Amino acid sequence: MGLKSFVEVPDDSHFPLENLPYGIFRPKAPVGGDPSQAVAAPRPGVAIGDSVLDLSAISSAGLFDGPLLSNSQCFNQPSLNKFLAMGRPAWKEARATIQKLLSLIKQNEVEMVLPVVIGDYTDFFSSMYHAKNCGTIFRGPENPIPTNWFHLPIAYHGRASSVVVSGTDVIRPSGQGHPVSSSSPYFGPSKKLDFELEMAVIVGPGNELGRPINVNEAYEHIFGLVLMNDWSARDIQAWEYVPLGPFLGKSFSTTISPWIVTLEALEPFACDAPKQEPHPLSYLAEKKHMNYDIPLEVWIKPAEHEKAAIVTKSNFKHLYWTITQQLAHHTINGCNLKPGDLLGTGTISGPEKESLGCLLELTWNGQNELSLNGSPQKFLEDGDEVIFTGYCKVCY
Amino acid sequence: MGLKSFVEVPDDSHFPLENLPYGIFRPKAPVGGDPSQAVAAPRPGVAIGDSVLDLSAISSAGLFDGPLLSNSQCFNQPSLNKFLAMGRPAWKEARATIQKLLSLIKQNEVEMVLPVVIGDYTDFFSSMYHAKNCGTIFRGPENPIPTNWFHLPIAYHGRASSVVVSGTDVIRPSGQGHPVSSSSPYFGPSKKLDFELEMAVIVGPGNELGRPINVNEAYEHIFGLVLMNDWSARDIQAWEYVPLGPFLGKSFSTTISPWIVTLEALEPFACDAPKQEPHPLSYLAEKKHMNYDIPLEVWIKPAEHEKAAIVTKSNFKHLYWTITQQLAHHTINGCNLKPGDLLGTGTISGPEKESLGCLLELTWNGQNELSLNGSPQKFLEDGDEVIFTGYCKVCY
Ligand SMILES: [Ca+2]
Ligand SMILES: [Ca+2]
Ligand SMILES: [Mg+2]
Ligand SMILES: [Mg+2]
Ligand code: NI
Numbered sequence: 185m186g187l188k189s190f191v192e193v194p195d196d197s198h199f200p201l202e203n204l205p206y207g208i209f210r211p212k213a214p215v216g217g218d219p220s221q222a223v224a225a226p227r228p229g230v231a232i233g234d235s236v237l238d239l240s241a242i243s244s245a246g247l248f249d250g251p252l253l254s255n256s257q258c259f260n261q262p263s264l265n266k267f268l269a270m271g272r273p274a275w276k277e278a279r280a281t282i283q284k285l286l287s288l289i290k291q292n293e294v295e296m297v298l299p300v301v302i303g304d305y306t307d308f309f310s311s312m313y314h315a316k317n318c319g320t321i322f323r324g325p326e327n328p329i330p331t332n333w334f335h336l337p338i339a340y341h342g343r344a345s346s347v348v349v350s351g352t353d354v355i356r357p358s359g360q361g362h363p364v365s366s367s368s369p370y371f372g373p374s375k376k377l378d379f380e381l382e383m384a385v386i387v388g389p390g391n392e393l394g395r396p397i398n399v400n401e402a403y404e405h406i407f408g409l410v411l412m413n414d415w416s417a418r419d420i421q422a423w424e425y426v427p428l429g430p431f432l433g434k435s436f437s438t439t440i441s442p443w444i445v446t447l448e449a450l451e452p453f454a455c456d457a458p459k460q461e462p463h464p465l466s467y468l469a470e471k472k473h474m475n476y477d478i479p480l481e482v483w484i485k486p487a488e489h490e491k492a493a494i495v496t497k498s499n500f501k502h503l504y505w506t507i508t509q510q511l512a513h514h515t516i517n518g519c520n521l522k523p524g525d526l527l528g529t530g531t532i533s534g535p536e537k538e539s540l541g542c543l544l545e546l547t548w549n550g551q552n553e554l555s556l557n558g559s560p561q562k563f564l565e566d567g568d569e570v571i572f573t574g575y576c577k578v579c580y
Numbered sequence: 581m582g583l584k585s586f587v588e589v590p591d592d593s594h595f596p597l598e599n600l601p602y603g604i605f606r607p608k609a610p611v612g613g614d615p616s617q618a619v620a621a622p623r624p625g626v627a628i629g630d631s632v633l634d635l636s637a638i639s640s641a642g643l644f645d646g647p648l649l650s651n652s653q654c655f656n657q658p659s660l661n662k663f664l665a666m667g668r669p670a671w672k673e674a675r676a677t678i679q680k681l682l683s684l685i686k687q688n689e690v691e692m693v694l695p696v697v698i699g700d701y702t703d704f705f706s707s708m709y710h711a712k713n714c715g716t717i718f719r720g721p722e723n724p725i726p727t728n729w730f731h732l733p734i735a736y737h738g739r740a741s742s743v744v745v746s747g748t749d750v751i752r753p754s755g756q757g758h759p760v761s762s763s764s765p766y767f768g769p770s771k772k773l774d775f776e777l778e779m780a781v782i783v784g785p786g787n788e789l790g791r792p793i794n795v796n797e798a799y800e801h802i803f804g805l806v807l808m809n810d811w812s813a814r815d816i817q818a819w820e821y822v823p824l825g826p827f828l829g830k831s832f833s834t835t836i837s838p839w840i841v842t843l844e845a846l847e848p849f850a851c852d853a854p855k856q857e858p859h860p861l862s863y864l865a866e867k868k869h870m871n872y873d874i875p876l877e878v879w880i881k882p883a884e885h886e887k888a889a890i891v892t893k894s895n896f897k898h899l900y901w902t903i904t905q906q907l908a909h910h911t912i913n914g915c916n917l918k919p920g921d922l923l924g925t926g927t928i929s930g931p932e933k934e935s936l937g938c939l940l941e942l943t944w945n946g947q948n949e950l951s952l953n954g955s956p957q958k959f960l961e962d963g964d965e966v967i968f969t970g971y972c973k974v975c976y
Pocket of ligand 1: 308382
């Protein structure tokens, strides 16, 4: 049985009262309104059903009356960073207050913007199935998974400036590709544009330079999760990535969902994470080794089609390295994390053919075709819309 | 013959009136002063001899009377980002005004802080000598330079949060290393702590997502250069970097000089860049293919020594890929650069044994020893001070 509220939330909504994800929105300008009129300021909100709770209004009205939030300006801000810096006690107080409130605006009357100022963005590589498939495709079937992979959650620094909110158009990138090993590289628009199904952590308080976060305290530094599409140009990536890793093949756009789902909301869906063999070194050995059971889907809607076609059904629980291990590893050298930093999980592929998290794997680097409602397709085509969903539901 | 000024600048100063590098400083608290007193606000300054010109004071006094700067608040800021966004016409106007002025504070009475808010930090790999030596050490003497290297300026995204200003202590990072191929990784403080001699571009106006910068216009987006030490833990790096590139082996600290030397000041030291064969693709083929003749030195002062010992004499002009090619390549996929972004050149090694830009090369991964005033040393030891200098001088 769900929580009860006089706010009506349809049964199949992704945003029931149990969820309460955070985002930044601004009211849309009225249609036919004065275009010279100032655009409304972006502000924090929480999604409920098809509405948004305006936290700046709630805060100005003095309705956040708990000890941590009553005198805080954290919701009169154009990003969530101040609120993130306050940590879990403030997040819990906000959640408890919000669950009692109801100052709602319809979601279709607002425009969502990027919820945080992202100082740094890191992308991990934590699905064993994805690592194995990519290794086989890029480096061959002998030892496809690098030796280090089972000892540490491998990651690379991504580009923070090009992270955009869901709904932002993605321009097909141009770059260098290399057709066969002896010929010269060519230049032009990418022919192998791909998505990567990921989720990403939004960092809370973080740490000072030189002070690592213990793996058993990492949870306190994770505010919540977003869906993330790490758009990838496979031809650019394959040519550029040795020896320094992904660069222009990724940095043209990375899309995140506008709503941050909190760990409090995900708590009922916690599940055991995969057993790790070899055992991780002690700084990665955590007392609670948990994932979340979050079914994930990817749909593609080609420009000329009426309907989107499903291409993947995966699940967050397939990750080998947990988000708490990722965060602890990231800081073990003293690297400082800041409120609003973004930590991608890496592509979330599962063990089945139907649960692969990118077209590189689904088409085996373009060797096979997918059928989208009957139309054959390999990589992304101009006008395609890529839709990610994640939705947890307890069955009563 | 240098410019004349009634400000006395010693002949051997790195900061003559021709230079005028930019930085952010705040007056030091008086010794024995009230510790509860508010710390003075950071503000922009320009170095002249052993003094600092306080640009916020000059600006408040209305002395920036040119068309672009007279009504601007760009110098009443704790970072240079606003000024950087204004572009080269504003930078030239500021330089012309400053060359007439003289509101000076002694440099030893101020504390320098990070001059820009760095949104993203990228590190290139543009010295052929460094690429060849690293490739030989990490991957063997056969084809040490990857095929792609001569076709594009390879780079990786670095960590922006851990960029610090010169003088900041660096804490030796801990992490995983791997002694021999069949044994398990170990964990502990890095045994192969290294410096990397680099310079770095500070980005000016930059570009919108999806709108690449033409290589022949890249100059207009480069405000100036800093010295940069890309501290590197070679044992952590060697174990983690395949296949996604450098991560924790670099992200524990990156040091930049507090003063940004402008391209205007470097103009007299422009020189031809190395001829490129194979010819670069047209988007990298620039009309003016120039480097700067900037002699660079690295000195190490061990904790218990009286004097520092020189370990390297290199030169910025050894870079194969120019900073304008680097910047154009960075945006060719549509990636957006922002004011204050930092683009490292990569380690600047020259052709001679004495011009190698890091200890990895100088000691051939610890196989050989250096002599520091008679003391043998391989990698960095606790308490070592690493000093970079760069100083251009016209001989009249
Ligand atoms: Ca990815
Ligand atoms: Ca470097
Ligand atoms: Mg991306
Ligand atoms: Mg570094
Ligand atoms: Ni990398």
